[in-house]
Amino acid sequence: MDATEEIDDKRALDFFSRAMSESRRMNSEVAKSEQKLAKLHAELGKDKVDAWQREHAAEVLTPEQLRHMGLQPASS
Structure with a gap:
């Protein structure tokens, strides 16, 4: 493996790590939004x-x- 492949592998791993982190964050936001909507449905x-x-x-x-x-x- 040459230096370019190592950089590409690192960049790919960093990209996937960020993508997974963002996916978890968005899932959390969706859950909060659904909770707020459920609360509005219950109240109104x-x-x-x-x-x-x-x-x-x-x-x-x-x-x-x-x-x-x-x-x-x-x-x-």
């Missing part, structure tokens, strides 16, 4: 929170994006 009711989310989506997404997400654009 799932139907109300879902309605607010649909209303917000209709305000910020295009009709194509709404269809892609399985939401229907609001009829005017």
Whole structure:
């Protein structure tokens, strides 16, 4: 193995290490987000929170994006 291969191996290991660390961090963030959403559902009711989310989506997404997400654009 020459010096270039050693550097490439080290860079690859560093990359995968960072990727795994970031994956763990993102999994933690997703879990926290899901806990917050569950708390809102418990406090305010799932139907109300879902309605607010649909209303917000209709305000910020295009009709194509709404269809892609399985939401229907609001009829005017």
